[in-house]
Amino acid sequence: MKKVLVTGATGKTGSLVLKKLLQRSDQFNTIGFARSREKVQELFDSTENFVIGDIKDQAILESALKGCDSLVILTSAIPRMKAPPQPGKRPEFDFAPDSYPEVIDWLGQKNQIDAAKKAQVKQIVLVGSMGGTNPNHPLNSLGNGNILIWKRKAEAYLIDSGINYTIIRAGGLLDEPGGKRELLVGKDDKLLTNPPNGIKTSIPRADVAELVVQALTCDEAINKAFDVISKPEDDPSAVITSDFKNLFSQTTSGL
Numbered sequence: 001m002k003k004v005l006v007t008g009a010t011g012k013t014g015s016l017v018l019k020k021l022l023q024r025s026d027q028f029n030t031i032g033f034a035r036s037r038e039k040v041q042e043l044f045d046s047t048e049n050f051v052i053g054d055i056k057d058q059a060i061l062e063s064a065l066k067g068c069d070s071l072v073i074l075t076s077a078i079p080r081m082k083a084p085p086q087p088g089k090r091p092e093f094d095f096a097p098d099s100y101p102e103v104i105d106w107l108g109q110k111n112q113i114d115a116a117k118k119a120q121v122k123q124i125v126l127v128g129s130m131g132g133t134n135p136n137h138p139l140n141s142l143g144n145g146n147i148l149i150w151k152r153k154a155e156a157y158l159i160d161s162g163i164n165y166t167i168i169r170a171g172g173l174l175d176e177p178g179g180k181r182e183l184l185v186g187k188d189d190k191l192l193t194n195p196p197n198g199i200k201t202s203i204p205r206a207d208v209a210e211l212v213v214q215a216l217t218c219d220e221a222i223n224k225a226f227d228v229i230s231k232p233e234d235d236p237s238a239v240i241t242s243d244f245k246n247l248f249s250q251t252t253s254g255l
């Protein structure tokens with residue numbers, strides 16, 4: 001039985017991971033970490049199995065991670081649209097005060113990694129984003145947050161921490177069912193700059209959530225960092241991914 005803490009557990013992907021792990025109660029003792037008690041109640045009908053806290057608070061993270069074997073990091077800074085865009089103009093974004101990517105994606109993730117190290121957590125699975133090799137990626141200009149740059153800094157910190165890691169850098173996330181596509185893994189944003197047959201570089205959140213769950217049990221996922229997208233559901237060449245050991249075996253260590 002593995003004790004797992006999932007942060008960002010009220011997020012769109014984090015809540016899927018939490019539900020999947022709770023369904024496997026024979027394998028996992030699962031705790032969610034979230035900042036809003038109301039949102040937990042709304043999504044899960046109960047605050048049982050949850051620690052309510054903020055990732056800016058190192059002490060609460062340390063306490064939540066006591067006795068945990070694994071940590072799943074699914075927190076992220078969340079851009080807000082400042083106002084509806086004027087006709088013909090692009091929308092402008094910012095972040096809530098004290099919730100810029102430097103604070104959430106760098107310092108907040110660093111807090112989680114440091115707390116995990118103190119608690120002698122054996123593995124951290126971190127979900128991040130593709131695009132981090134390009135400082136001029138458009139996501140970095142959202143609210144001048146440089147979100148991908150801070151996310152990548154946290155990934156490097158995790159690798160250097162000495163804790164076993166699995167870093168899953170997803171393509172554009174879709175709210176579509178999982179288990180219906182072939183997943184493709186890569187590195188260095190090559191899938192983004194040169195996608196096979198020009199396919200869209202996207203993946204359902206449910207497939208990312210399944211990858212997280214599989215990474216918690218497959219030795220082949222240990223000390224790996226990779227990009228991941230999916231073939232379209234109706235791609236005639238697709239072979240739906242079911243052998244996750246094989247998929248993780250295609251991935252490599254290091255940033």
Ligand code: NAP
Pocket residue numbers: 008009010011012013014034035036039053054055056074075076077078099104108127128129130169170171172173174205
């Ligand atoms: P999401 O719904 O935006 O969830 C982010 C979570 O972080 C939320 O649960 C949020 O809490 C939590 N959080 C933020 N600040 C916090 C704080 N100070 N303390 C505690 N929790 C905090 O995430 P997602 O859209 O599923 O994305 C998952 C990951 O994939 C993210 O790293 C994202 O950047 C990455 N990604 C996204 C895309 C995309 O297309 N959107 C593409 C590739 C990769 P609340 O629930 O209370 O707000």
